[in-house]
Structure formats: structure tokens, C-alpha cells
Amino acid sequence: MAVNGKIALVTGAAQGLGRGFCEILLKNGAKVALLDVNKEVGNDLKASLDKEFGPDHTLFLTCDVTSEDQLSDAYQKTLEKFGKIDIVCNNAGIANERDWEKAVAVNLVAVVRSTYLALQHMKKQNGGQGGLIVNIASMAGLGPLLTSPVYTATKHGVVGFSRALAEASEACDFGVRLKVLCPTFVRTAIISTLSSEEYMGLFSCLHGFTEQMIGMFGMLEVPQVAEAFLQLVVEEGKNGSVLMVTPEITSYVEFPKSPTDVLSGNPSPSAPGSSPQ
Ligand SMILES: NC(=O)c1ccc[n+]([C@@H]2O[C@H](COP(=O)([O-])OP(=O)(O)OC[C@H]3O[C@@H](n4cnc5c(N)ncnc54)[C@H](O)[C@@H]3O)[C@@H](O)[C@H]2O)c1
Numbered sequence: 600m601a602v603n604g605k606i607a608l609v610t611g612a613a614q615g616l617g618r619g620f621c622e623i624l625l626k627n628g629a630k631v632a633l634l635d636v637n638k639e640v641g642n643d644l645k646a647s648l649d650k651e652f653g654p655d656h657t658l659f660l661t662c663d664v665t666s667e668d669q670l671s672d673a674y675q676k677t678l679e680k681f682g683k684i685d686i687v688c689n690n691a692g693i694a695n696e697r698d699w700e701k702a703v704a705v706n707l708v709a710v711v712r713s714t715y716l717a718l719q720h721m722k723k724q725n726g727g728q729g730g731l732i733v734n735i736a737s738m739a740g741l742g743p744l745l746t747s748p749v750y751t752a753t754k755h756g757v758v759g760f761s762r763a764l765a766e767a768s769e770a771c772d773f774g775v776r777l778k779v780l781c782p783t784f785v786r787t788a789i790i791s792t793l794s795s796e797e798y799m800g801l802f803s804c805l806h807g808f809t810e811q812m813i814g815m816f817g818m819l820e821v822p823q824v825a826e827a828f829l830q831l832v833v834e835e836g837k838n839g840s841v842l843m844v845t846p847e848i849t850s851y852v853e854f855p856k857s858p859t860d861v862l863s864g865n866p867s868p869s870a871p872g873s874s875p876q
């Protein structure tokens with residue numbers, strides 16, 4: 600999808616990866632609705648972007664994505680301001696193994712809710728022009744991050760949900776594509792939670808493993824991930840694709856065609872009478 604002239608909505612836009620995604624979209628000619636729960640940082644970003652891109656290219660909306668009303672209202676205000684939404688990036692996310700229900704609410708429930716709101720406004724059956732939804736997962740959406748079991752669950756959920764909905768959208772001819780971004784560690788504020796007792800709960804004793812994992816999988820800078828995000832946005836087709844980003848390589852993930860393809864080489868026979876006729 601060409602970015603120039605498009606309207607994007609980004610959650611968790613005030614800092615970190617969300618800010619990087621907004622800036623690269625603006626540099627490529629899009630207008631962006633910036634949604635974030637952090638009003639102060641969000642307003643500071645809006646002021647900074649106004650200086651660089653002009654006041655009419657962005658709209659900052661204070662929005663807690665875990666609030667159905669606030670999220671729905673933010674979509675409505677975006678449509679009132681810009682008239683349409685072509686691209687949605689569900690980026691807002693946290694790490695909190697102590698308050699794991701909050702992590703599930705932000706990282707998964709809100710991503711599902713925002714994806715469905717995007718679909719409601721984009722799909723052709725509702726008079727929409729179609730569009731693209733990019734959900735931000737993580738490498739922890741492709742394999743277990745032992746320090747963060749619930750974070751891992753939410754990111755696996757984002758990958759699975761997005762891939763299934765991409766197939767459903769194609770089958771229903773909604774005209775909406777879905778893609779997933781899976782970066783390894785990125786130098787943002789969330790990294791500090793990895794060694795914080797307050798957030799890591801039961802697993803703060805494992806912070807030594809975090810250093811090992813960072814050593815194993817690398818640490819990216821926000822602009823590197825923003826470039827990968829732009830690649831996902833501009834590449835036509837590839838509905839349901841999952842892009843992994845590491846310091847060494849940015850590559851699409853190949854999933855097995857069927858879950859049974861992952862069976863080990865010597866599966867035990869099924870219980871008697873249970874094998875398919
Ligand atoms: N930093 C990494 O190592 C890394 C790697 C892979 C994936 N990710 C994912 O990237 C996304 C962005 O993370 P980041 O590293 O930029 O973190 P960050 O903490 O720097 O930024 C997260 C942003 O989301 C906002 N946010 C948090 N809860 C919110 C809520 N309820 N409603 C609205 N906004 C909310 C925060 O205010 C903040 O601006 C997350 O989904 C994260 O899981 C991060």
C-alpha cells in the first residue's frame with residue numbers, strides 16, 4: 600500500500616516503537632492519529648510533530664486501549680478529523696507478570712477489540728475502502744520467553760489471532776489485510792521492566808536469563824524496527840504474513856502448513872479405536 604495520502608491510526612504512539620512507526624508514516628506522506636494513555640508525553644509528541652509536519656497531519660487522542668468506550672471514541676474522532684482510516688497499527692503493549700491480567704487486557708484483548716473496530720470501519724461490506732491492519736507482536740510471539748510467560752501468551756495470541764483473521768477476511772472478501780511484526784529486543788522503556796521486581800513478579804529471579812537472551816537475540820534500535828514496519832505496510836499482498844526483525848536479519852516467518860507438520864519423528868500410535876476410519 601502506498602503511504603502517501605493515507606490515514607493511519609497508531610496505538611501506544613507517544614513513545615518507543617509507536618512513536619517510530621508514526622514518524623516513518625508521516626515522513627512518507629501519511630496523516631496519523633496518535634492514541635496513547637500517556638497524555639503528557641502524547642501532547643509533547645504532538646507539539647514536536649506539529650513543528651516538523653504541520654498541525655493538520657496528526658491528531659493526538661488520549662486513549663486507554665483497555666477501555667471499549669475510549670477506543671471506540673478515538674476511532675470516531677479520527678474519522679471525523681480525517682474522513683477515513685486506511686492503516687491501523689495496534690502497537691500499545693506492556694510487560695507485567697505481576698499484574699498479568701492487565702498485560703492480557705492491553706496486549707491481547709485491546710488488540711482484538713481495536714482490530715475489530717478497524718474491520719468495522721474498513722471492510723467493503725460496510726461501505727469501507729478496505730485497508731491494512733499491522734499488529735505488533737514480538738519474537739516472544741513465536742517462542743516462549745521464560746521470564747515472561749503471560750507476555751509470551753499475549754504475543755502468541757496476537758500472532759494466532761491475526762493469521763486466522765487474515766484468512767477469514769480473505770474468505771469473506773472484506774478487502775482488509777492483516778500483518779504481524781515480531782521484533783526481538785528493542786531499546787525502549789519496556790526493556791527496563793525486564794529486571795524490575797515490580798513487573799516481573801515470580802520471575803524477577805530470572806533476570807540473568809534476560810541478559811543471556813539479549814545476548815542471543817540482539818537489541819534493536821527503534822529506527823530499524825520502523826523501517827521493517829514500513830516494509831510491511833508498502834508491500835502489496837502478503838495478507839497474514841509475519842515479519843521477524845533481528846539485528847542480523849529481517850525475514851518473513853514460514854509456518855507449517857498444518858499443525859500436524861510439527862509432530863516429532865516418532866509419534867506414538869493413537870489409542871485403540873481412536874484412529875480416523
Ligand atoms: N521493546 C521491545 O523489546 C519490544 C520487542 C518486541 C515487541 N515489542 C512490542 O512493541 C510494542 C511497543 O512497545 P515499546 O517497546 O515501544 O514500549 P514502550 O513502553 O516504550 O511504549 C509503549 C507505549 O504504549 C503506551 N500504552 C501502554 N499501555 C497503554 C494503554 N492501556 N492504552 C494506550 N496506550 C498504552 C505507553 O504509554 C507507551 O507510550 C508493545 O506491544 C511491545 O510488546 C517491544
Ligand SMILES: CCCCC[C@H](O)CC\C=C/C=C/C=C/[C@@H](O)[C@@H](O)CCCC(=O)O
Nearest residue numbers: 694737738739742743744747750783784816
Ligand atoms: C517482556 C518484556 C520485554 C519485551 C520483550 C520483547 O517482546 C522481545 C522479546 C525478544 C526475544 C524473545 C525471544 C524468545 C526466545 C524463545 O522463544 C526461545 O527460543 C529461546 C531459546 C534460547 C535457547 O536456544 O536456549
